[in-house]
Amino acid sequence: MPLxxxxxxxxxDERGAKFTEFGGWDMPVEFDSIQTEHAxxxxxxxxFDVSHMGQIHVTGPDATELxxxxxxxxxxxxxxxxxxxxxxxxxxxxxxxxxVVYRLPDEGETPQESHGDGDADGEPTYLxxxxxxxxxxxxxxxxxxxxxxxxxxxxxNRTDEYAMFAVQGPNAVDLVAxxxxxxxxxxxxxxxxxxxxxxxxxxxxxxxYTGEDGFELIVPWADAAEIWxxxxxxxxxxxxxxxLRIEAGLLLAGQDFDPEDNPxxxxxxxxxxxxxxxxxxxxxxxxxxVDAAGVDERLVGFQLIDRGVPRHGYDITTTExxxxxxxxxxxxxxxxEKPIGLGYVPVEYAEPGTTLQVVVRGQSKKARVETTPFIDxx
Amino acid sequence: MxxxxxxxxxxxxxxxxxxxxxxxxxVGISDFAQDELGDVVFVELPDEGDDLEQETEFGVVxxxxxxxxxxxxxxxxxxxxxxxxFDAPELVNEDxxxxxxxxxxxxxxxxxxxxxxxxxxxxxxxx
Numbered sequence: 001m002p003l004x005x006x007x008x009x010x011x012x013d014e015r016g017a018k019f020t021e022f023g024g025w026d027m028p029v030e031f032d033s034i035q036t037e038h039a040x041x042x043x044x045x046x047x048f049d050v051s052h053m054g055q056i057h058v059t060g061p062d063a064t065e066l067x068x069x070x071x072x073x074x075x076x077x078x079x080x081x082x083x084x085x086x087x088x089x090x091x092x093x094x095x096x097x098x099x100v101v102y103r104l105p106d107e108g109e110t111p112q113e114s115h116g117d118g119d120a121d122g123e124p125t126y127l128x129x130x131x132x133x134x135x136x137x138x139x140x141x142x143x144x145x146x147x148x149x150x151x152x153x154x155x156x157n158r159t160d161e162y163a164m165f166a167v168q169g170p171n172a173v174d175l176v177a178x179x180x181x182x183x184x185x186x187x188x189x190x191x192x193x194x195x196x197x198x199x200x201x202x203x204x205x206x207x208x209y210t211g212e213d214g215f216e217l218i219v220p221w222a223d224a225a226e227i228w229x230x231x232x233x234x235x236x237x238x239x240x241x242x243x244l245r246i247e248a249g250l251l252l253a254g255q256d257f258d259p260e261d262n263p264x265x266x267x268x269x270x271x272x273x274x275x276x277x278x279x280x281x282x283x284x285x286x287x288x289x290v291d292a293a294g295v296d297e298r299l300v301g302f303q304l305i306d307r308g309v310p311r312h313g314y315d316i317t318t319t320e321x322x323x324x325x326x327x328x329x330x331x332x333x334x335x336x337e338k339p340i341g342l343g344y345v346p347v348e349y350a351e352p353g354t355t356l357q358v359v360v361r362g363q364s365k366k367a368r369v370e371t372t373p374f375i376d377x378x
Numbered sequence: 379m380x381x382x383x384x385x386x387x388x389x390x391x392x393x394x395x396x397x398x399x400x401x402x403x404x405v406g407i408s409d410f411a412q413d414e415l416g417d418v419v420f421v422e423l424p425d426e427g428d429d430l431e432q433e434t435e436f437g438v439v440x441x442x443x444x445x446x447x448x449x450x451x452x453x454x455x456x457x458x459x460x461x462x463x464f465d466a467p468e469l470v471n472e473d474x475x476x477x478x479x480x481x482x483x484x485x486x487x488x489x490x491x492x493x494x495x496x497x498x499x500x501x502x503x504x505x
Contacts, residue, residue: 033471034442035417239416239443307464309420309440332419332442339420361438 006051007163007224015235023132023254025052028237037240038334041210042375045169046236049228054135055162055218056142059107059125060153066146067126071101072266072283074276075126078103083190083205087266087274088130088138089283093290094263097138097253098271100207101128102192127158127203127218131253135159145282163224165217167231168244172214176204179230184215189378198226209241211248211377243331246340249301249372255312256299256328256342265290268344270299270372297325297344301372303336304358306365310341315359316367324349327358333374340374341367381409381504384475388451388491389500390433395475396451401488403452406479407439407470410504415441418470421463423481428456430483432490437480439470450483452490458482 003026017028073086106122139157182195192205310330330341393411470478
């Protein structure tokens with residue numbers, strides 16, 4: 001199957017980016033160097049092209065119920081311009097995907113009318129962002145449950161209609177504010193509104209995947225180049241995106257959880273805060289049981305004390321070399337200049353300060369459980 | 379993008395370079411290799427006194443995004459390692475043919491180098 005290409009592949013190529021396959025997309029992995037890009041985001045501002053992320057649009061009289069019953073969080077709490085992080089779980093409470101659900105202005109309102117807070121007087125409308133390569137399966141899932149439950153909602157896969165950029169870093173707010181007349185600095189974390197940049201309405205959300213302040217902008221594919229160019233700052237690839245999110249202790253779908261290879265509940269994965277048991281959703285009953293019984297294993301952060309770099313798939317052992325878990329993500333932290341990682345271990349080994357070992361190419365390296373995030377985050 | 383490929387050295391297809399002086403062969407990785415790897419964050423080298431065989435693994439270089447095995451261009455005894463790389467692995471990026479060298483091997487048979495790629499042949503490989 002040919003790779004999907006983001007709208008700005010040519011621009012990135014001219015800028016000298018290296019590319020990698022990710023979730024079926026041909027994405028820039030590195031523009032200058034991971035350390036340079038990582039430092040820009042921690043100290044200044046950087047921009048990522050994350051157009052590989054999916055966009056699914058849901059609207060209609062029953063849109064809220066459909067979203068509520070297919071995501072773990074409480075969608076009914078969202079007013080127009082709010083968003084929330086949520087898990088998409090199966091009947092057993094296993095995380096299939098994680099996503100951010102945005103409540104858009106009600107259908108029927110134009111973006112101009114909705115530059116304010118917007119009145120929720122039309123059809124409730126949501127946009128949510130499944131991970132790269134999962135948009136088609138997620139779209140199918142929504143359609144199939146909508147039909148099964150006989151709900152009135154339109155579900156569109158708009159992944160190929162929208163580009164998505166993340167502008168992240170301590171100076172991200174100033175940069176975005178400098179290119180739009182709309183207020184953006186008054187948005188709280190997880191709030192969003194349309195902001196006009198170069199005449200284009202961009203869904204501008206104070207969200208991100210780096211641990212820094214900043215925005216994610218969902219922009220029409222056709223206008224992507226103008227917006228990218230207007231937001232003139234250090235371009236960053238998926239390499240820096242990965243080191244930044246590991247430092248922030250954030251999960252990568254397909255790696256820190258995977259419904260096939262590493263099935264985990266939100267509680268094991270450390271995202272129990274996304275589970276609203278008082279709502280009705282697929283997986284809710286299974287998760288209520290897990291919540292009552294407690295988990296046997298959970299995701300922890302750790303730092304290698306010995307020299308080496310932990311990588312996905314390496315064994316985690318006790319100090320007596322008994323295998324008790326697996327590294328799901330690891331890197332040399334550019335900020336801390338220490339090797340850090342994430343992995344699942346039995347809860348009795350999950351306390352910060354616990355000494356473990358990670359097996360790097362046959363050699364046991366001493367490691368210590370750390371609290372996450374590894375760095376100060378917004 | 380063009381990469382340095384100094385003439386006087388020999389190269390392995392796996393991107394190590396070899397420079398012989400009086401039977402001692404200094405070894406590192408090429409400019410192309412360091413660029414492909416990106417930011418080098420860790421280098422694992424053998425101990426002085428270890429014996430290596432030609433084209434066998436002698437260590438590992440890790441960047442943030444990749445792990446790559448290192449292969450000996452020539453057989454012999456390791457007579458020096460560049461332990462500056464333990465604290466400053468970025469030297470491999472900054473100066474791959476100079477300060478970023480990795481080890482020196484006293485070659486059992488310096489003629490083994492003749493089997494390796496010339497600069498011109500290596501340049502064709504990475505073109």
